[in-house]
Amino acid sequence: MRQKNRRIMAAGMAAVTLCTSLVSAPVYAAEASVSVDEAMYVNLDYYGSVDKVNVVKGVSLNGLTSFTDYGNYLDVTNMTNNTAPEISDGKVTWNLPADTKGYFYYKGAIDKDAVTLPWTMDVSYKLNGVPTDAEKLAGASGLVEVHVTATPNEAARDYYKNNMMLVVAMLVDMSKCYSVEAEDSQTQSLGSQTAIMYTALPGEEGDYTIRIGSDKFETSGVIMAMVPGTVKDLEHIVDLKDAKDTWKDAGDQLYDSMDQMAASVEAMRSGVNELRQGLNEAESARGVISGSKDEILDSNDQTLASLTALSEQLGTIVPYIQTAKDASEVAHNSMTDVVNTLGNMQEPIRRLDTSLRGLRDSSEGASGSIGNVVASVQLIKKLDTQLQQSVLEFIKNLASAQESMQDAIADYCNGEAGDEDTQALAAAAAGADTSAGHAGMLNAQELIGILKQKEKALRQVASSSNALVADTADMLDDVSNTSKYLAQTTDQMDYLIEDVKALKDSLDVYYPDLQSALDDSGELVNRTTDALNKSTDSLTLVQNTVRASADSLDAAAKDSIKGSLNVLDKSLSVLDSTSSMRKAGRTMKDTMDNEWNDMEDDNNFLNMDPNAEKVSFTSDENAEPNTLQIIMRTEEISVDDDAELLDAETAKADVNPLERMWNMLVQMVRAIIEIFKNR
Numbered sequence: 176m177r178q179k180n181r182r183i184m185a186a187g188m189a190a191v192t193l194c195t196s197l198v199s200a201p202v203y204a205a206e207a208s209v210s211v212d213e214a215m216y217v218n219l220d221y222y223g224s225v226d227k228v229n230v231v232k233g234v235s236l237n238g239l240t241s242f243t244d245y246g247n248y249l250d251v252t253n254m255t256n257n258t259a260p261e262i263s264d265g266k267v268t269w270n271l272p273a274d275t276k277g278y279f280y281y282k283g284a285i286d287k288d289a290v291t292l293p294w295t296m297d298v299s300y301k302l303n304g305v306p307t308d309a310e311k312l313a314g315a316s317g318l319v320e321v322h323v324t325a326t327p328n329e330a331a332r333d334y335y336k337n338n339m340m341l342v343v344a345m346l347v348d349m350s351k352c353y354s355v356e357a358e359d360s361q362t363q364s365l366g367s368q369t370a371i372m373y374t375a376l377p378g379e380e381g382d383y384t385i386r387i388g389s390d391k392f393e394t395s396g397v398i399m400a401m402v403p404g405t406v407k408d409l410e411h412i413v414d415l416k417d418a419k420d421t422w423k424d425a426g427d428q429l430y431d432s433m434d435q436m437a438a439s440v441e442a443m444r445s446g447v448n449e450l451r452q453g454l455n456e457a458e459s460a461r462g463v464i465s466g467s468k469d470e471i472l473d474s475n476d477q478t479l480a481s482l483t484a485l486s487e488q489l490g491t492i493v494p495y496i497q498t499a500k501d502a503s504e505v506a507h508n509s510m511t512d513v514v515n516t517l518g519n520m521q522e523p524i525r526r527l528d529t530s531l532r533g534l535r536d537s538s539e540g541a542s543g544s545i546g547n548v549v550a551s552v553q554l555i556k557k558l559d560t561q562l563q564q565s566v567l568e569f570i571k572n573l574a575s576a577q578e579s580m581q582d583a584i585a586d587y588c589n590g591e592a593g594d595e596d597t598q599a600l601a602a603a604a605a606g607a608d609t610s611a612g613h614a615g616m617l618n619a620q621e622l623i624g625i626l627k628q629k630e631k632a633l634r635q636v637a638s639s640s641n642a643l644v645a646d647t648a649d650m651l652d653d654v655s656n657t658s659k660y661l662a663q664t665t666d667q668m669d670y671l672i673e674d675v676k677a678l679k680d681s682l683d684v685y686y687p688d689l690q691s692a693l694d695d696s697g698e699l700v701n702r703t704t705d706a707l708n709k710s711t712d713s714l715t716l717v718q719n720t721v722r723a724s725a726d727s728l729d730a731a732a733k734d735s736i737k738g739s740l741n742v743l744d745k746s747l748s749v750l751d752s753t754s755s756m757r758k759a760g761r762t763m764k765d766t767m768d769n770e771w772n773d774m775e776d777d778n779n780f781l782n783m784d785p786n787a788e789k790v791s792f793t794s795d796e797n798a799e800p801n802t803l804q805i806i807m808r809t810e811e812i813s814v815d816d817d818a819e820l821l822d823a824e825t826a827k828a829d830v831n832p833l834e835r836m837w838n839m840l841v842q843m844v845r846a847i848i849e850i851f852k853n854r
Contacts, residue, residue, distance in 0.1 A: 223809060
């Protein structure tokens with residue numbers, strides 16, 4: 176229905192435009208010049224192919240008798256008088272008689288292949304539903320279907336494509352037909368004639384079907400008219416196009432913004448759910464806190480009591496810090512005294528070290544002499560041992576000699592000698608002993624006894640000497656070691672004194688800092704105590720405030736969380752609606768865009784510009800025509816070929832074919848005017 180109404184509206188505008196263009200008065204410029212109305216008449220064959228083309232130009236002379244027209248004509252015919260034109264190289268010059276006034280008409284034939292029409296037409300026929308050649312339909316009985324297809328020609332010039340509107344019409348003589356059907360057409364009865372009319376906007380495709388029931392089918396042909404839209408009201412199309420472009424751009428921006436906003440709102444869903452979950456957890460936490468409120472307050476009381484005790488305890492530390500400061504001062508002074516005393520000891524200790532080193536050297540020298548003594552004693556002991564062995568050997572030998580002698584004497588006495596000899600030997604032996612005794616010599620037994628005593632004494636002397644030497648050596652070793660260790664001790668004492676001096680120097684460096692640190696510690700304790708006291712007072716105030724407002728705060732938090740959860744639940748519903756709204760917005764935008772795109776794809780209505788400069792059919796060198804129109808008609812289908820006319824009226828004597836076409840056009844225009852006169 177909407178499509179039908181749009182077509183009817185377009186048909187009305189086309190008809191009014193056609194009427195206006197055909198009856199418009201000539202426009203006079205400030206400077207006198209001819210104004211031209213151009214009408215292109217196109218004869219089509221049965222099937223819509225171009226057969227021949229003529230351009231009729233009606234010239235309003237405006238007092239002029241000479242003008243030039245540009246175009247490549249196959250032939251030029253004067254339709255007003257007998258004046259012949261001057262034709263040369265795409266130019267036609269008319270020099271009319273001086274008494275020529277008003278309108279001057281002439282016709283020019285144009286090569287059909289040089290003409291590019293805004294639409295190409297295709298016409299086909301059926302008889303009782305069967306495709307039939309047009310030549311066989313003359314006088315046919317049955318249902319004749321005429322199918323007209325109008326296809327926009329993209330090769331046409333922009334002015335024609337964007338501004339020419341199409342009217343397809345057919346006159347049916349109902350006195351010779353018993354039915355007529357034309358879907359989506361504007362049908363009007365004019366007595367015995369029924370006018371069927373279709374319209375198409377610039378650039379719009381047309382597909383029209385007319386079904387005529389007749390016992391003897393004849394038709395004057397399908398008439399097509401193409402005229403530019405120049406009705407004043409159509410001037411608003413330019414504003415409409417500008418508004419459409421502006422609206423589309425703004426609408427796209429608005430939609431993009433709203434779509435982005437809706438997408439952002441939809442993206443909030445997870446955040447809202449998380450916030451809702453957080454509030455539920457907050458409600459759980461509130462319940463826990465509410466249940467632990469009394470314990471928290473009691474614990475806070477204990478904390479405040481502990482802070483108070485801590486403050487009091489810190490207050491007791493201040494005197495101890497002063498005591499530590501005094502003690503450090505005493506220790507510093509005592510260390511100074513110790514260093515001074517050690518400094519006084521350092522020189523005697525160094526002297527003692529020197530003496531000890533001398534003692535060590537002397538003891539080491541004495542120890543070397545003891546070695547010589549020990550060696551001499553050992554030598555004496557060795558010589559004594561050798562002497563003892565010699566004496567013992569001598570005594571042994573002596574005893575052996577005595578025994579041998581006694582044995583010899585005994586043997587002699589026992590038989591080998593006489594008594595006299597025995598007695599003489601005995602007397603000799605006795606005399607020998609007596610002589611010896613008299614000479615002061617000891618006998619062997621006494622000598623052995625003396626030697627043994629001497630050996631014993633020598634052994635004791637040797638033993639005592641060895642003991643003395645060992646003790647003396649040990650004593651000298653001890654003296655040497657003692658001297659060495661005492662020397663090392665004096666060295667360490669000297670180092671210790673130096674270290675103590677260095678320690679004292681370090682203490683002298685850090686002592687002021689220590690005093691300052693103790694002073695700062697005292698100040699820190701004082702300030703900490705003051706801060707704790709103030710914090711305790713503040714926390715006590717907070718504790719009392721919380722205790723007094725805990726129930727109210729708990730109720731407020733509970734109500735706030737409950738309200739927030741309700742708001743979030745509603746927000747989720749809004750998010751659901753936002754998703755639907757976003758889809759609806761997308762649908763609306765797509766629908767609107769599709770409608771605009773369909774309109775722009777289907778036709779060039781929004782490209783129409785009633786104020787655009789008209790373009791001559793024959794040459795761009797011509798001035799802008801006053802009016803333009805294209806009239807096309809398919810070949811007649813008639814039983815009597817000789818009676819075939821170029822128009823729908825009865826032939827009149829002495830009327831040329833062009834005049835008959837013009838009369839047909841006038842009749843068609845009158846029919847269109849009659850259709851819309853009372854609407």
